[in-house]
Amino acid sequence: MGTAVSVTGLRKAFGSTVVLDGLDLAVAEGSVYALLGPNGAGKTTTVDVLSTLTPADAGQVTVAGHDLGRDPGGVRSAIAVTGQFSAVDGLLTGRENLRLMADLNHLGRGEGRRRATDLLERFDLVDAADRLPATYSGGMRRRLDLAMGLLGDPRVVFLDEPTTGLDPRSRRAMWDVVRGLVAEGVTILLTTQYLEEADRLADRIGLLDGGRLVAEGTSDELKRLVPGGAVRLSFADAPALEVAARVLGVEPGDPAALVLEVPSDGSVPALRSLLARLDDARVDVAGLTVTTPGLDDVFLALTGRPTAEEVPA
Amino acid sequence: MSVAATLADSRTMLRRNLQHAVRYPSLTLIVAAVPIVFLLLFVYVLGGTLGAGLGGPAGGRTEYVTYVVPGVLLLAVAGAPQGTAISVAMDMTEGIISRFRTMSIARASVLTGHVVGSVIQTLVGLAVVLAVALLVGFRPDASPLEWLAATGLLSLASFALAWLAVAMGLASPTVEAASNLPMPLSLLPFLGSGFVPVDSMPAGLRWFAEHQPFTPLIETLRGLLTGTAIGSSGWVAMAWCAAIALVGYLWARRGYERRPAR
Numbered sequence: 198m199g200t201a202v203s204v205t206g207l208r209k210a211f212g213s214t215v216v217l218d219g220l221d222l223a224v225a226e227g228s229v230y231a232l233l234g235p236n237g238a239g240k241t242t243t244v245d246v247l248s249t250l251t252p253a254d255a256g257q258v259t260v261a262g263h264d265l266g267r268d269p270g271g272v273r274s275a276i277a278v279t280g281q282f283s284a285v286d287g288l289l290t291g292r293e294n295l296r297l298m299a300d301l302n303h304l305g306r307g308e309g310r311r312r313a314t315d316l317l318e319r320f321d322l323v324d325a326a327d328r329l330p331a332t333y334s335g336g337m338r339r340r341l342d343l344a345m346g347l348l349g350d351p352r353v354v355f356l357d358e359p360t361t362g363l364d365p366r367s368r369r370a371m372w373d374v375v376r377g378l379v380a381e382g383v384t385i386l387l388t389t390q391y392l393e394e395a396d397r398l399a400d401r402i403g404l405l406d407g408g409r410l411v412a413e414g415t416s417d418e419l420k421r422l423v424p425g426g427a428v429r430l431s432f433a434d435a436p437a438l439e440v441a442a443r444v445l446g447v448e449p450g451d452p453a454a455l456v457l458e459v460p461s462d463g464s465v466p467a468l469r470s471l472l473a474r475l476d477d478a479r480v481d482v483a484g485l486t487v488t489t490p491g492l493d494d495v496f497l498a499l500t501g502r503p504t505a506e507e508v509p510a
Numbered sequence: 511m512s513v514a515a516t517l518a519d520s521r522t523m524l525r526r527n528l529q530h531a532v533r534y535p536s537l538t539l540i541v542a543a544v545p546i547v548f549l550l551l552f553v554y555v556l557g558g559t560l561g562a563g564l565g566g567p568a569g570g571r572t573e574y575v576t577y578v579v580p581g582v583l584l585l586a587v588a589g590a591p592q593g594t595a596i597s598v599a600m601d602m603t604e605g606i607i608s609r610f611r612t613m614s615i616a617r618a619s620v621l622t623g624h625v626v627g628s629v630i631q632t633l634v635g636l637a638v639v640l641a642v643a644l645l646v647g648f649r650p651d652a653s654p655l656e657w658l659a660a661t662g663l664l665s666l667a668s669f670a671l672a673w674l675a676v677a678m679g680l681a682s683p684t685v686e687a688a689s690n691l692p693m694p695l696s697l698l699p700f701l702g703s704g705f706v707p708v709d710s711m712p713a714g715l716r717w718f719a720e721h722q723p724f725t726p727l728i729e730t731l732r733g734l735l736t737g738t739a740i741g742s743s744g745w746v747a748m749a750w751c752a753a754i755a756l757v758g759y760l761w762a763r764r765g766y767e768r769r770p771a772r
Contacts, residue, residue: 248612274614284605288530300522301615303515349613 200259201226201353201384202247207256209242209408216242218408220256224353224386224401229379231395232388233496234405240388241281243405244357247386248278261352261384277346281358283338284345285330291317291341292326298348309348316344320374336367343374354378356387360394372398392493406500420490423498428461428471431484444478445471455483463487516616523623530597531631537593541635544696545586546642552578552705553646560706572647579643579650580731581704584724586639587632587667588699591675591692594628598679599688621676621762628672629665636664650735660734663747667727670751671695673758680765698724703732723750 204222208215216239224230232240245251247260249269258264263271278284285294292313299309317326320340330338339359346354356375360368375385375398388405389395395402396416404412404419412419432438432455441457442449449457461467468487475482531538552560553575561574601607601620610620640648652660675692682688701718702708702725708716719725726746733740 250608250611270614273612276612278609278612280605280608282605282608284609286526286606287604288533289526293529297522297526300525301519301610301613303518345609 199226200224201228201261202230202386203257203259204243204247205257207243207246207258208254209239209246209251210254216408217246217253217256220405220409222403222410224384226384227379227382228400229375229385229387229398231399231402232386232405233390233392233395233402234388235390235500238405239408240390240405241357244278244280244355244386244388247272248276248355249273250278274349275352276355277343277349277351277353278355279339279343279346279357279359281361283330283342285338285341287330290327290329291322291333294330294341294345295348298345302349304348312348316347319377320344321370334367336363336370339363339367339371340374343371347378351383353384353386356385358388358390360389360391368394392496404496404499411499412495419495423490423495426461426463426487426489428459428463428468429484429486429488430457430459430475430482431455432457433481433483437480440478441475441480441482444474444480461487463489516619519616519619520622520626523619524626527597527623527627528630531627537597538631538635540593541586541590541632542638544589545582545635545639548585549578549582549639549643549646552582563710564707575643575647576649576736577732578705579640579648580728580735581699581702582643583636583639583664583731584667584704584728585696585699586635587664587671588695588724590628590632590635590668591671591678591695592689593631594624594672594675595679595682595688595692596685598624598676599682599685602680603685617766618763621766624676624679625669625672628675629668632668632672633661633665651737652735656734660731663727663730663734666748666751670755670758673755673762675758677758677761677765680762698722699728703728723747723754726750 200223202222202224204220207217207220207222209217218239220239220243222230222232222243232243234240242251246253247258247265249265249272253265258266260272261275263269263275265272285291286297289297295313295316296309299313302309304312317323320343322337322341322344325333325337330341333341343354343356343359359375360371363371372394375387379385387394387398399416401413401415402419403410412422414422430441432441435452435455438449438452438455438457445457445459447457447459459471461471468485472482553571557571557574557578561570561572561577564573564577601624607620674695678691679688682691699705701715702722703719704724708719708725711719726743727750729738729743730740730747732738733743
């Protein structure tokens with residue numbers, strides 16, 4: 198599998214403010230890559246540079262086989278961009294917006310009309326097709342925005358915070374759309390400040406902070422970077438809790454809750470030995486859950502700062 | 511980018527601008543409304559006195575209508591840039607321009623769409639103004655060829671000012687600024703030979719009136735429509751239009767390329 202987006206040593210400063218400070222990135226063809234980071238980490242600037250909107254100060258960028266510096270036209274013909282600010286024409290209806298894109302992509306009249314109708318159906322916009330976007334909800338606008346980009350048959354799609362400001366239902370709908378695109382072989386680079394979004398959608402996640410990647414990997418790989426796993430044991434009554442606490446040498450945080458948190462990497466041998474010790478002491482365990490560190494723990498550990506608030510799912 | 515693709519993209523963008531004009535007609539109406547108000551004001555309130563001052567044989571209001579209509583038509587041309595600059599600035603504040611920039615389309619087509627759209631909008635406005643002028647007694651004596659030349663001249667002036675308007679719209683940080691920047695253009699027909707002959711003006715103003723672009727434009731149009739002497743005004747007017755178009759085009763292109771992403 199080839200590389201759809203490759204970035205080496207990308208730098209960009211606005212005046213004396215360094216926004217991208219030697220960013221390296223590789224996105225495999227047909228995969229979803231999430232750039233995760235707080236506001237000001239350089240997410241939007243990265244998308245602006247990769248989509249030819251903003252010139253880079255230094256660095257090598259290739260998108261879908263086209264060198265960004267030498268062949269920006271080639272890059273443009275292979276990409277679609279959906280920014281966090283809606284890029285639809287507010288004075289044209291949904292259908293007219295799609296037709297505008299069809300014409301700018303030099304599709305024939307019939308072909309353009311057919312593809313526009315397909316996209317309206319696929320993005321659940323048929324009823325709204327002949328209304329102005331001012332009457333659309335935030336989620337509908339975002340879907341129209343993405344549909345407009347897809348008329349050009351892009352091989353790489355950049356989604357800059359595709360669900361920021363959307364309600365949970367619209368967010369889920371957007372996620373489904375993204376999964377559908379991936380199924381068709383499109384490569385997706387998305388930025389997000391929502392851990393859950395990166396966790397659910399992305400094959401690989403890059404943690405962006407201060408204009409460079411501070412960590413990169415699959416969601417599981419990233420979570421393994423930091424300690425913080427635990428086994429939560431719950432008990433039926435206070436005596437059982439006391440015995441277990443003594444055997445395991447752990448102070449119960451809140452005795453009234455009848456719960457004990459034991460630090461553990463959550464592996465099978467560790468669990469087996471833990472349960473064996475409790476068995477030996479004849480303690481009945483009412484329930485057991487293994488908690489692994491979340492991406493927010495990873496982010497906090499690597500940058501010393503929490504990300505934005507969690508997704509209200 | 512091939513010539514055919516550039517033309518196709520420009521045509522697509524023009525259709526977009528015309529759709530906007532139809533859906534948001536106030537900008538077109540304003541092109542016609544302001545000159546019509548001035549036409550009625552100058553003909554019925556001031557026309558009797560101003561007409562007498564022209565010293566022609568007919569005298570009074572009737573003669574003043576003949577004198578003032580070319581100036582009013584160019585007032586419409588001078589007012590159009592405001593609407594054009596506003597719609598360009600509105601475009602720039604919306605994300606749609608960022609989308610266009612990330613697409614493989616002819617770069618200039620966004621701007622040519624606005625320019626050609628503006629010329630068409632202005633010509634529609636001019637037709638309305640002319641209709642009202644005929645109703646209040648304007649009686650041009652132009653031959654078909656002179657009508658053609660007059661239409662060409664107005665289109666050329668409108669084309670030149672449209673490029674300037676697009677540049678102003680791009681240079682404006684806000685829609686409000688874009689609405690104010692072209693305003694002085696609307697004063698120029700008044701500070702030229704549009705409403706009174708320049709030789710009635712005090713020396714300094716007269717010098718300005720004789721050397722600004724609208725006086726030769728008005729004199730040429732007046733000559734074509736009502737048969738007054740044109741002299742060298744025709745060539746001077748065309749030279750002005752070419753110069754304004756060139757400056758506007760270069761300024762607009764620069765503004766479009768340099769405009770920050772968001």
